Amino acid sequence: MLRPNLPKPPQNPLNQQSFEQNYRDVCNLLLSLTHSRSLPKGLQLHSHVLKSGLQTIPLISHYLINFYSKNQLPLHSRQIFEEASRKSSTTWSSVISSFAQNELPVLAIEYFRRMLGAQLRPDDHIYPSVAKSCAILNRLDVGQSVHCLAVKTGYEFDVFVGSSVVDMYAKCGEIRDARKVFDEIPEKNVVSWSGMIYGYTQLGQDEEALRLFKQAMVENLDVNDFTFSSVIRVCGNSTLFELGRQIHGLCFKTNFDLSSFVGSSLVSLYSKCGVIEGAYRVFDEIPVKNLGMWNAMLIASAQHVHTDNALDLFKQMESAGMKPNFITFLCVLYACSHAGLVEKGQYYFSLMREYGIEPGEQHYATLVDLLGRAGKLQEAVKIIDEMPIEPTESIWGALLTGCRIHGDTELAASVADRVFELGPVSSGLHVLLSNAYAAAQRFEEAAKVRKMLRDRGVKKETGLSWVEEGNKIHTFAAGDRTHMRTKEIYEKLEELGEEMEKAGYVADTSFVLREVNREEKDQTIRYHSERLAVAFGLITFLPDRPIRIMKNLRICGDCHTAIKFMSKCSGRVIIVRDNNRFHRFEDGKCTCGDYW
DNA sequence: AATGCCTGAT
Structure with a gap:
């Protein structure tokens, strides 16, 4: 053990021994209190330290800084x-890590700069804290210079330094x-791997993550669990059900x-793969459910209209004493909106304040969506005019969706005028x-707006439907004839x-005329991508699947009407997830109750 | 002494 830098020995040599004893006791006690996070006892000890003059010892101040860091102070x-009085590189390291761990990234960087200004050489323990702070603040410029410095001082291959720089980038x-930094770390650990995988998922680079x-x-x-949750989320986002199920199996083993x-x-x-029963099963099996767990189950049942x-x-x-957060309320509002439960939705909206949650932009958007879908467009406008925040794009979007569903073209156009004035x-x-x-x-205005879109190089998204079969994904576009089994499908x-016609189905071509943003021209309405996908499913899957x-x-x-008939005529359950929600068709009916 | 701390949908 290093010999501590003691302050000048007390005048009376007899006290020397008790001073050292006291010093060692304080160190040990501080360490154990830091570990157990006992704040009151720590505060007591701190005042004892001040009384006996021990605070001048660098190791003691270092322990005290850590103690307060762990106690979020x-x-x-x-x-x-x-x-x-004397600040060793350990002292600097402790205070910077205290800032980084307690949501004061700006201070962490400021002190790091101060430290460099004092001509001190940072050690390997400081870099992770500073890199983390840059990551929180999204300060790539600072992060890069920190990375540079780590390279210069020869710490880039350290697994802690490297992993934190990976995360920062x-x-x-x-x-x-x-990835470059990741590849260079000679002995990667679970954090390096998880961080890199998580990084890919955050940027939507699902394949690289997998x-x-x-x-x-x-x-x-x-x-570990962090790694698994990242890749499972990838499978959910891309609806890779089979792969997701296999990874679930791996989780089970571990x-x-x-x-x-x-x-x-x-x-x-x-839920995203349309297997809501599976979602309920997982939910029931998790012994300790955290808030995310509840929210995930809530949104799953809402998406499947299990209102x-x-x-x-x-x-x-x-x-259960679980305190709902802003996401919980979004889920509940979403559930009400998709079931047309206006009053319930308004009730939950007002309940938010009782939980001390100020409704945000997204809550207002969902409320406007709820009212708009239910045809209460004037009430929706009133909400927008009276709410304490500036309307955002998603709020205007929700109102416009309501207008479209209920054919209020006049209101829609006036909303458009209003929005364009804003920039x-x-x-x-x-x-x-x-x-x-x-x-x-x-x-004329429509053409002008479309031209603006074209000038900005915005292309319409092609409508696609896809079906998973084993480990293969079969994708269809409207009128598609590229699939191997095209002949059978048609x-x-x-x-x-x-x-279907015998059962009373009549094609409604008005959807072609009414909807400007439709995916294809009218002759292909009978071969919209989802119908091709259904036909493929019918000729591929066993009858009970x-x-x-x-x-x-x-x-x-x-x-939507056609698939209802398809489910009736074929006796199959057909589940379609569009960009908005799930539809479960069975025996000529859909779970959305035609409200979507 | 230190790095990841994830959940909603659009």
Whole structure:
């Protein structure tokens, strides 16, 4: 053990021994109190330290800074640091890490600069804290110079330094730099791997994330619940059900399936893949449910229009003493909106304040969506005019969606006028606005807006539907004839078409005329991507297996009617997820109750 | 003495 730098020995040599004894006792006690986070006892000890003059010893101030850091009192850490007579590199390191761990990243960077200014050489323990602070603040410029300095001082290959720099680059969106640093770390640990995988998922580079995960598996490396939840989320986002199920199996083997974090991504996976029963099963099996778990289950039941379940979950949460957060309320409002429960929705909206949550932009958007879908457009406008925040694009979008559903072309056009006065908008909203003008027969303006879109190089998204079969994904576009089994698919559609007409199906071509932003021209309405996907499912899957289809755009009204007939004529359960929600068709009916 | 701390949908 290093001999501490003691202050001048007391005058009376007899006291020397007791002083050293006292010093050692204080050190040990401080360490144990830091470990157990006993704040009152620590405060007591601190005043004892001051009385006996021990605070001048660097090791003691270092322990005190750590003690306050662990107790989430970074400003106490700061005070001790400032009062310390001699500041060793350990003292600097402690105070900077206290800032980094307690949400004061700006101070962490400021002190790091001060330290460099004092001509001190940072050690390997400081870099992770500073890199983390840059990541939180999204300060790529500072992060880069920190990385440079780490390279210069020879710490870039340290697993802690490297991992934190990987995370910093990933969070700042520089995934390639993150990867370069990652590849250079000679002895990576679970944090390095998870950080890199998580970085890819955050940027939507799902394939790269999965590839890296696979490599980690093949090389038999250490992974944990964080790693699993990242890759399961990838499977959920891309609706890779089979792969997700296999990874669920891996979690089961490693017992990570009981983790709440893994559980919530599993719930979301099963739900997004249209297997709501699986989501409920996972939820029930997780012994300790955290807030994310409840929220994941809530949104899953809301998406599948199990509205009673959703509202019941909310009640269960309350009685379990789980405090809902802003996401919980978004989920509940979403559930009400998609079931047309206006009053219930308004009730939950007002309940937020009782929980001390100020409604945010997204809550207002959902409320406007709720009112708009239910046809209460004037009330929706009133909410927008009276709310304490500036309307955002999603709020205008919600109102415009309501206008479209209820054919209020006049209101839609006036909203468009109002929005354009406010300045430039994103391309998504732009499309809605151009449709609003077209629907109100203001064709000149519609053309102008569309031209603006074209000039900005915005392309319409192609409507696609896809079905998973084993480990393969079959994708269809409208009128598509590229699939290997095209002939059989079209034959099946013809055959089904006759049965459907006998059962009373009449194609509604008005959807073609009314909807400007439709995916294809009218002659292909009978071969919209979702119908091709259904036909493929019918000729591929065993009769008792539900046909699950994913679609990137909103399902059109005529297809919705057609698939109802398809489910009746074929006796199959057909589940379609469009960009908005789930539809479960069975025996000629859809769970959305035609409200979507 | 230190790095990841994830959940909603658009």
